[in-house]
Amino acid sequence: MLDIKNLHVAVDGKEILKGLSLKVEAGQVHAIMGPNGSGKSTLSYVLAGRAGYDITEGSISYNGEDLVPLPPEERAAKGVFLAMQYPVEIPGVTTMMFLKSALNAQRRSRGESEMDAIGVLKTVRKKAAALNVSEEMLKRALNVGFSGGEKKRLEILQMALFEPKLAILDETDSGLDIDALRLVAEGVNGLRAPERAMLVITHYQRLLDYIVPDRIHVLAKGRIVAEGGKELALELEAKGYEQIVKDAA
């Protein structure tokens, strides 16, 4: 599904990713762990196609297609979804309005017919209930005045709604208390599917108690320095990043 080879990425001329390689198959959940400043968020933005992240070397293949030349909105329509660490506020645009615009923009891009307002409303309501996203939240302006937990739940709701093939979750656990974390994790687990790959980016092992990954990669100084099964997370927790990075060197 996703095949990243020797990826070098610079931001404002400064190299952040320095030869990262990573493969994720459909149906799998991979975790990317790493200390602050290791390039975790850069990786998520590069996959989503954010402007200002320049690929200086290497390749990203997505379902056999070169992802690099595609603008972000086309990537989204092709099933790349990024649940953001800091979901942005858009004043005056109701959440429901935003969801409808996004859903139909993706459908148009894929050559599918648009869903009418009632169709969108029904679909959203059904998925919202499972994530404890209230009707009232859907009427509020997008993320405006939402709590940290509400924002993250809304990100997962969008993931459920758009049914992506590759879902990247960037620090989805940040700013959540344990109850909110559990709710979000349940939502994510409910979306695990044979045709879907997930990349869970996190600083702490805590999230991986709830979302158990098939494989863990440790990112440090712009490269994958260690890989392993879910037990690697526990080792990290015990030894700390510094030791693992040193061991790998």
Add this chain to the structure above:
Amino acid sequence: MSSAALETKETVAGLGEKYKYGFVTDIEMERAPKGLSEDTVRYISAKKGEPDWMLEWRLGAFRRWLSMKEPSWARVHYPAIDYQNAYYYAAPKNTPLKQSLDEVDPKLLETYKKLGIPLHEQMALAGVAVDAVFDSVSVATTFKEKLNEAGVIFCPISEAIRDYPDLVKKYLGTVVPVTDNFFATLNSAVFSDGTFVYVPKGVRCPMELSTYFRINASETGQFERTLIVADEGSYVSYLEGCTAPKRDENQLHAAVVELVALDNAEIKYSTVQNWYPGDENGLGGIYNFVTKRGDCRGVRSKISWTQVETGSAITWKYPSCILRGDESVGEFYSIAIANNYQQADTGTKMIHLGKNTRSRIISKGISAGKAQNTYRGLVSVYGKAENARNFTQCDSLLIGGECGAHTVPYIESRNPSARIEHEATTSKIAEDQLFYCLQRGIGQEEAVALIVNGFCKEVLQQLPMEFAVEAQKLVGISLEGSVG
């Protein structure tokens, strides 16, 4: 706004055209000789079959105008206008005395169709009566009967001058005096047509009244004149939409709108203005110098202006309220969008004369490209206006780094009991907002339209439903290409 109302919002992505109203209808025109003189004024007056008092009124205005100077205080720049190098009257030939729509030139109707004006049966469903002004002559007026039943007069002002001279004489020029300003005085001399509305005592006008203005002939100024009088205890909502075809030369538009609200009357006046703004390089476009003023003459009267200004190369416009009656209320809701080389200098004046008068100003200015957008507003509280209240909110949104937003509030208070609040913000569309939309599959143009529509929501909510949808689309179209 209800969620059902929101759901009727349409996405703008399908609207590929830049200025979709830029077509020209090929109809034989009858014109006054080029230039401006007493003869031009006499020609227009004669064409309209006006009584002598009207001609004298016009000539008085013309003589006054000769001694006036074009104002230069607004933050707009344009080459000097040659008032002798324009036509002041243009009418489709052979138009008078149409009894029904079937008699109207099909080409005209085709034009209206392109504009999306529902002139036929759909209008009954929409509940809108349209007095369509095509250049200078009103060619089709609908729904007269239904309005007649309610006693509402809704007709071209030229007709009102003939049929209701007493009403016209009583109110014309009482809100915007003939001597008011350079452009209003010019209009008083050469106005060719416009709309007259009179709502009698205690009548709630049974439908939204709507007029579409369109400048068709080249080198023609449009000088329409609108007068709306709401008698005691009445209510009327009036919608005005404007478009103009694409032309390389600049065209002058100097309208005057006068509103009079008597005791306990309410007038709601909404405008969607998308005159041709000129091209990406600032060539062509309408010069829009408009004087709009409402007089809350009676106690507890209310006048509410809502405007969506997306067009014109230059906009010079300050719809105002004179709050004369005690406890009268004035409102001004505005969205002004300037893109490319457009210049907008717009705002309002709230003149508090009566006791316990209240005013509310919500202005949303959006600048993109190399455009300059100025909010200019006056809140003035006179000595006898005990307990006057004003709330002003001015928000500016910048798209890109080459445009400008300016806020020029003037506040005068001669009564210590006045309470005046002014809030202002300036913001930019943030890169992270755009990226968030893109990541969810929403393309650049649609994302900008979505964010801007959100920014303008408080004002869009004030528009009647059928206009709100058009206004939202316009917001998208007028900002196309603004994010590179």
